[in-house]
Amino acid sequence: MNGRGNAMLHTDVPYYTQLHHVLSDLLRDIAQVFPRHSVFFATHDGVTNTIQQVDDQVGLAIPEGYTEPFQQSLCRLAAAATAKVVAIPDLTAHADTRSHPFTLQCGTGSFLGAAVTHPDGSTMGSLCLISDEPYSFTDREEKWVGSLARMVSGVIRMEQGQVRDGLTHQYHANVLPPMFQEMAARDAGILLFVISINDFQWINQQNGCEQGDQLLRTFAQVLQEEFSAKAVPSRIEPDTFVVMLPCAEDEHPEHRARTLASRFLHHIHSTPFRMKDRDQYVQINMGISYYPKEDTHFEQCLETARKRMKRAKQLPAGEHMVDSDEALLVSEREFRLRNDLNHDGLYQQLCLQYQPQVHLADRSMQGVEALVRWNHPSYGWLAPNIWIPIAEAYGHIHAIGKWVIRQGCIDMLAYGAQHEPIDLAVNISPLQLREADFAEQVLAIVAEVAFPADRLVLEITETLLLEDHAHVMNNLQTLRSRGIRIAIDDFGVGYASFHLLHKFPIDILKIDRQLSRPLTSPANKKIVSALLELAYSLGMHCIVEGIETAEQHAFYQQYDNYWGQGYYYHRPVSPDELPAL
Numbered sequence: 001m002n003g004r005g006n007a008m009l010h011t012d013v014p015y016y017t018q019l020h021h022v023l024s025d026l027l028r029d030i031a032q033v034f035p036r037h038s039v040f041f042a043t044h045d046g047v048t049n050t051i052q053q054v055d056d057q058v059g060l061a062i063p064e065g066y067t068e069p070f071q072q073s074l075c076r077l078a079a080a081a082t083a084k085v086v087a088i089p090d091l092t093a094h095a096d097t098r099s100h101p102f103t104l105q106c107g108t109g110s111f112l113g114a115a116v117t118h119p120d121g122s123t124m125g126s127l128c129l130i131s132d133e134p135y136s137f138t139d140r141e142e143k144w145v146g147s148l149a150r151m152v153s154g155v156i157r158m159e160q161g162q163v164r165d166g167l168t169h170q171y172h173a174n175v176l177p178p179m180f181q182e183m184a185a186r187d188a189g190i191l192l193f194v195i196s197i198n199d200f201q202w203i204n205q206q207n208g209c210e211q212g213d214q215l216l217r218t219f220a221q222v223l224q225e226e227f228s229a230k231a232v233p234s235r236i237e238p239d240t241f242v243v244m245l246p247c248a249e250d251e252h253p254e255h256r257a258r259t260l261a262s263r264f265l266h267h268i269h270s271t272p273f274r275m276k277d278r279d280q281y282v283q284i285n286m287g288i289s290y291y292p293k294e295d296t297h298f299e300q301c302l303e304t305a306r307k308r309m310k311r312a313k314q315l316p317a318g319e320h321m322v323d324s325d326e327a328l329l330v331s332e333r334e335f336r337l338r339n340d341l342n343h344d345g346l347y348q349q350l351c352l353q354y355q356p357q358v359h360l361a362d363r364s365m366q367g368v369e370a371l372v373r374w375n376h377p378s379y380g381w382l383a384p385n386i387w388i389p390i391a392e393a394y395g396h397i398h399a400i401g402k403w404v405i406r407q408g409c410i411d412m413l414a415y416g417a418q419h420e421p422i423d424l425a426v427n428i429s430p431l432q433l434r435e436a437d438f439a440e441q442v443l444a445i446v447a448e449v450a451f452p453a454d455r456l457v458l459e460i461t462e463t464l465l466l467e468d469h470a471h472v473m474n475n476l477q478t479l480r481s482r483g484i485r486i487a488i489d490d491f492g493v494g495y496a497s498f499h500l501l502h503k504f505p506i507d508i509l510k511i512d513r514q515l516s517r518p519l520t521s522p523a524n525k526k527i528v529s530a531l532l533e534l535a536y537s538l539g540m541h542c543i544v545e546g547i548e549t550a551e552q553h554a555f556y557q558q559y560d561n562y563w564g565q566g567y568y569y570h571r572p573v574s575p576d577e578l579p580a581l
């Protein structure tokens with residue numbers, strides 16, 4: 001394992017107080033024994049060598065904090081030596097050091113390096129002597145420095161447990177204040193997040209401590225991945241983490257805080273942790289504060305964020321607080337909805353409305369889109385945009401999504417028994433498509449209620465095209481091979497582009513109403529026309545969404561192969577009202 005450095009130690013050394021004291025004494029003692037040498041301790045991570053602490057008694061200008069590529073450093077010779085001590089009496093006589101910049105500058109010199117190693121054999125750094133004069137080290141001298149290097153290794157390992165948490169390898173609370181100060185001196189501002197896992201004790205009891213530990217390790221990894229590389233995460237209590245992130249005032253700290261918090265919350269609430277025999281969903285609370293606008297000391301910042309986290313904890317799990325009380329009001333309703341989505345009675349309160357999709361040439365009804373509605377006992381009829389995101393965040397969307405498909409098929413079979421059968425389009429959440437067996441679930445429902453698969457269209461969002469998710473692609477291909485068609489909903493306002501359409505098995509583009517509506521300028525008309533023609537040349541069917549006026553209809557009528565949908569033709573209606581249309 002020679003040469004493989006310990007990246008953790010490399011960056012952590014400034015927070016090792018014991019090591020610092022021990023090294024001061026050791027370097028001075030060594031310097032006394034070798035009056036013609038300067039003495040230093042360096043660490044490396046395999047890439048960079050960093051001089052951490054120096055007793056430069058002969059004035060060789062070796063600055064603390066100096067970094068150089070590890071492969072070009074003299075220290076690498078100690079790391080590479082099997083005996084872990086390398087002594088070079090004359091730098092000009094040794095092939096590896098002859099043309100080193102130090103040798104060239106001094107004309108000669110001597111070097112002794114003793115590797116500081118881990119019990120597993122990897123090297124963390126080296127204890128070194130260097131002089132601009134040749135010097136023959138005795139056997140005893142070499143052995144002595146070698147034993148001091150082993151002592152340094154012992155001190156490091158002892159202290160490592162106080163700097164890093166052995167379980168998650170994140171920083172302990174005691175090193176946060178000096179890190180905060182350092183960050184504050186270097187960066188203009190700091191966002192401080194306090195994140196706590198709800199009911200961790202209970203999770204531990206349910207799954208056993210070993211599984212609980214594994215969950216914490218994975219949680220820490222996700223934390224590191226979801227926040228930026230500049231973020232410093234730490235575990236300050238068994239179930240509580242702090243993340244410090246440099247963020248200047250002109251980087252819009254509040255916006256950044258909200259974005260990061262929402263993204264992380266969404267990830268944690270929607271992705272279960274794999275336990276031995278089941279998936280464990282985890283709820284978290286988060287509080288955020290900002291230095292220096294709100295608080296000017298680490299302790300204050302931590303306290304403010306902690307208070308906010310606790311306030312969020314009393315309300316719904318999963319809220320994060322940046323500031324204002326407005327968030328509290330929203331979260332109260334969210335809390336109610338989240339609990340009520342979990343009730344057995346939910347499906348008696350849900351129903352589907354159907355919005356017709358018509359042929360643009362003659363306005364004949366060709367299909368319908370199913371739109372789910374919730375008649376909430378306290379809030380009344382709720383539009384999907386209010387509660388679908390909550391259902392997604394708390395894992396209810398899978399059951400609700402299946403209910404929508406089944407109910408839609410049943411309603412359309414009833415309609416088809418009396419009338420010409422029409423297409424049924426159903427909206428699908430990205431979370432559903434990421435499930436490995438989503439396609440099988442859909443096919444099972446369709447088979448069970450005997451709905452013709454070639455009458456079913458699944459509407460997916462444009463952003464799914466940007467994902468490189470194996471399950472998504474497999475599901476789409478399986479569904480399509482069985483005759484179910486795929487439509488891209490709200491196309492043209494997101495991020496996806498035409499080359500992605502080609503990669504995915506897509507049948508229908510639904511042009512978003514933001515694009516289809518503003519027909520005010522000739523340029524706008526040209527854009528929509530170009531989009532429709534391009535789709536046509538790619539062999540895709542189009543549905544223009546959000547047609548609200550006679551002018552819009554008149555314009556789109558020329559695209560007589562395509563369909564339209566919008567309030568101009570029909571608003572969404574209950575299944576009983578469909579036959580009258």
Ligand code: C2E
Nearest residue numbers: 371372383384385404427428429546547548565566567568
């Ligand atoms: P969407 O799939 O793009 O559905 C179209 C939305 O636009 C519907 O709103 C519809 O009522 C509305 N709309 C239709 N024509 C017009 C028009 O001419 N002008 C205007 N201003 N609006 C029009 P709704 O029902 O509130 O649904 C909103 C979104 O909720 C849907 O957007 C869809 O993304 C989601 N959604 C609805 N039902 C479901 C469901 O069963 N599952 C999932 N996952 N999402 C659903």
Ligand code: MG
Nearest residue numbers: 369427459489
């Ligand atoms: Mg839709």
Ligand code: MG
Nearest residue numbers: 489490510545
């Ligand atoms: Mg749409």
